[in-house]
Amino acid sequence: MSGTPIDRLARATPPSLARRVRGLSDRAIAWLFVGPSIVLLLAVNIFPLIWTINLSFTNFKANRLRDVEYIGLRNYQRILTDSGTWESMQATAHFLFWTIFFQVLIGFALAYLINKKFKGNNLWTTIIVLPMMLSPAVVGNFWTFLYQPQIGLFNYVVEFFSGVDASSFSMIGSTHLAPWAIVIVDTWMWTPFVMLICLAGLRSIPDSIYEAAECDRASKWRQFWTLTVPMVLPFLMLAVLFRGIENFKMFDLVVQLTGGGPGSLTTLTSIDLKREAFEKWRTGYASAYAVILFVTVFGLASIYVKALNKVKER
Amino acid sequence: MAEVTLRNISKSFGPQVALADVSMTVPDGSFVVLLGPTGAGKTTTLRMISGLDRPDSGTILVDGTDVGAHSPAERNMAMVFQQYSLYPHLSVHDNLAFPLKSPMLRTPRDEIARKVAEVAEILQISHKLDNKATELSGGEMQRVSIGRALVRDPQIYLMDEPLSSLDAKLRSDLRIELKRIQASMGATLLYVTHDQIEAMTMATHIGVLDEGRLVQFGPPREIYENPVSIYAASRLGSPKINILPADLFPGAPAGAAHIGLRPEHIRLGEGIEARVKRVEHLGDQTRLHLTINNHDLITLTDPHTTDKPGDTVKITPQTPLCFDAGGDRIK
Numbered sequence: 092m093s094g095t096p097i098d099r100l101a102r103a104t105p106p107s108l109a110r111r112v113r114g115l116s117d118r119a120i121a122w123l124f125v126g127p128s129i130v131l132l133l134a135v136n137i138f139p140l141i142w143t144i145n146l147s148f149t150n151f152k153a154n155r156l157r158d159v160e161y162i163g164l165r166n167y168q169r170i171l172t173d174s175g176t177w178e179s180m181q182a183t184a185h186f187l188f189w190t191i192f193f194q195v196l197i198g199f200a201l202a203y204l205i206n207k208k209f210k211g212n213n214l215w216t217t218i219i220v221l222p223m224m225l226s227p228a229v230v231g232n233f234w235t236f237l238y239q240p241q242i243g244l245f246n247y248v249v250e251f252f253s254g255v256d257a258s259s260f261s262m263i264g265s266t267h268l269a270p271w272a273i274v275i276v277d278t279w280m281w282t283p284f285v286m287l288i289c290l291a292g293l294r295s296i297p298d299s300i301y302e303a304a305e306c307d308r309a310s311k312w313r314q315f316w317t318l319t320v321p322m323v324l325p326f327l328m329l330a331v332l333f334r335g336i337e338n339f340k341m342f343d344l345v346v347q348l349t350g351g352g353p354g355s356l357t358t359l360t361s362i363d364l365k366r367e368a369f370e371k372w373r374t375g376y377a378s379a380y381a382v383i384l385f386v387t388v389f390g391l392a393s394i395y396v397k398a399l400n401k402v403k404e405r
Numbered sequence: 406m407a408e409v410t411l412r413n414i415s416k417s418f419g420p421q422v423a424l425a426d427v428s429m430t431v432p433d434g435s436f437v438v439l440l441g442p443t444g445a446g447k448t449t450t451l452r453m454i455s456g457l458d459r460p461d462s463g464t465i466l467v468d469g470t471d472v473g474a475h476s477p478a479e480r481n482m483a484m485v486f487q488q489y490s491l492y493p494h495l496s497v498h499d500n501l502a503f504p505l506k507s508p509m510l511r512t513p514r515d516e517i518a519r520k521v522a523e524v525a526e527i528l529q530i531s532h533k534l535d536n537k538a539t540e541l542s543g544g545e546m547q548r549v550s551i552g553r554a555l556v557r558d559p560q561i562y563l564m565d566e567p568l569s570s571l572d573a574k575l576r577s578d579l580r581i582e583l584k585r586i587q588a589s590m591g592a593t594l595l596y597v598t599h600d601q602i603e604a605m606t607m608a609t610h611i612g613v614l615d616e617g618r619l620v621q622f623g624p625p626r627e628i629y630e631n632p633v634s635i636y637a638a639s640r641l642g643s644p645k646i647n648i649l650p651a652d653l654f655p656g657a658p659a660g661a662a663h664i665g666l667r668p669e670h671i672r673l674g675e676g677i678e679a680r681v682k683r684v685e686h687l688g689d690q691t692r693l694h695l696t697i698n699n700h701d702l703i704t705l706t707d708p709h710t711t712d713k714p715g716d717t718v719k720i721t722p723q724t725p726l727c728f729d730a731g732g733d734r735i736k
Binding site for chain 1: 456477481482483484486488490491503504507508509510553
């Protein structure tokens with residue numbers, strides 16, 4: 092046996108395959124590996140995006156394929172001046188702000204407690220993380236039962252602790268309570284996610300840092316604010332980014348829970364968009380709507396990521 | 406500054422005995438070096454005194470007061486950690502200022518600025534004050550860690566191998582600097598190392614630890630000249646003390662199993678024949694590796710010696726240290 096490694100490799104390869112492979116340059120082989128992913132990406136991501144932008148300038152309706160006209164920016168103009176759109180934007184903002192607020196607060200607190208070394212903290216972690224593993228549609232569905240004024244556990248618990256009659260209020264039916272009903276369920280489901288990320292942050296701080304602070308005569312309070320919080324902050328901000336993007340797109344949980352009601356009080360932008368696109372079949376209009384949402388979330392996320400990088404560098 | 410006394414301190418981590426019945430006094434204003442190999446209990450001793458760990462039994466007194474129930478903050482001791490333990494998200498300046506910002510001290514702002522600048526100057530890190538603690542080399546981190554202790558005015562400084570990751574030049578600079586600071590402030594300092602040069606040059610007292618036991622405590626010269634055991638004798642001296650069977654030379658006292666010969670205990674020129682195995686010219690000194698009946702020893706000779714490997718020299722022991730079969734000193 093002799094020759095270069097390639098010759099030896101060629102001899103070891105079945106003749107048919109060897110014949111096919113030997114003719115290819117490294118560059119060609121590289122393209123062979125990357126090609127399928129690029130084709131797939133173009134087909135299911137890039138092309139639909141460009142096509143959506145194109146459609147957003149037309150009055151196209153997917154259930155009526157004739158009489159398609161380019162109407163310039165009229166879709167955008169109509170969306171931005173429509174009061175319904177702004178209501179759903181407001182509902183989304185309310186939902187986004189309060190879910191993130193509660194999830195960060197409770198998630199961090201839970202992580203802080205779990206991180207204390209005590210017996211069975213692994214078991215507790217598993218229990219706390221359970222809601223996250225359920226399907227959002229299932230969660231939405233069973234919370235409609237928990238929210239039942241007559242038989243719902245939630246109303247019963249509220250009555251037990253506050254004395255308010257359980258059948259006197261409906262979390263889903265009331266115009267005051269419905270926006271909070273979806274905040275509560277999302278918080279219940281996704282706080283564990285924030286907790287896990289915070290826990291990773293807390294575990295990344297070595298004990299020796301606290302020992303040094305102890306010797307430097309820093310109180311527990313000062314250790315928390317000058318060491319723990321700044322060192323977990325990048326992790327926390329990452330959790331907020333994930334939850335923010337997810338909740339901007341929130342659909343399944345809320346549809347199952349309230350269907351966007353009462354009225355349109357919990358109609359988040361994604362629900363509004365789906366109705367425009369697939370119930371009213373205003374495809375061009377919905378495309379413009381989707382472009383607006385995309386630009387919004389992309390813009391906000393970009394600003395946020397910049398801030399995140401700044402915090403990491405600090 | 407204060408005097409620190411350990412009384413019968415014992416500590417185990419599971420089956421591992423870290424300290425066994427250690428008693429010693431670190432006098433006020435002294436520079437005490439704990440010497441011993443890895444696992445001898447040096448770091449554990451520091452952690453006991455600082456309050457980060459509690460002894461299983463025994464008491465720790467600071468100026469006569471039992472501090473067993475006191476937290477590390479209440480004990481007011483500055484510690485330099487072997488693994489630096491800098492605050493990674495803070496700048497070098499903020500790391501140095503951190504202890505001064507303790508509400509227990511209430512240091513005025515200009516006082517903080519002055520002290521930080523002063524310490525940074527001594528440790529040659531002034532140009533790095535605005536760097537983040539993670540943007541430093543190992544040696545720089547170690548100096549920041551020393552600085553974080555030096556900005557304070559504690560009861561006692563506890564330092565755990567503070568010069569271990571510095572290069573030779575900086576190490577010898579800081580050895581002198583640390584000694585100067587300690588002497589001028591009258592500070593009490595407990596220092597852990599396994600470097601005998603640091604021990605010999607800086608210490609007013611050396612404590613030799615062996616597997617959790619304090620085998621000898623005293624001034625460096627006393628431990629060098631008058632060690633209690635082979636183990637203690639082996640901690641100090643370069644080249645290391647030669648331990649040989651007592652019957653290799655005539656005239657060993659009764660009961661002696663080993664004799665210890667430092668270079669100054671060996672007279673060249675007459676006596677028993679030894680073969681030269683190797684000659685090491687170090688410039689200021691020349692080391693002679695000899696062998697007698699398959700027993701190796703190292704001694705010093707004239708820097709300009711003409712001895713070559715294969716030559717034969719004659720040696721006589723002079724007032725050697727004698728040890729019994731268990732390694733303890735016979736006087």
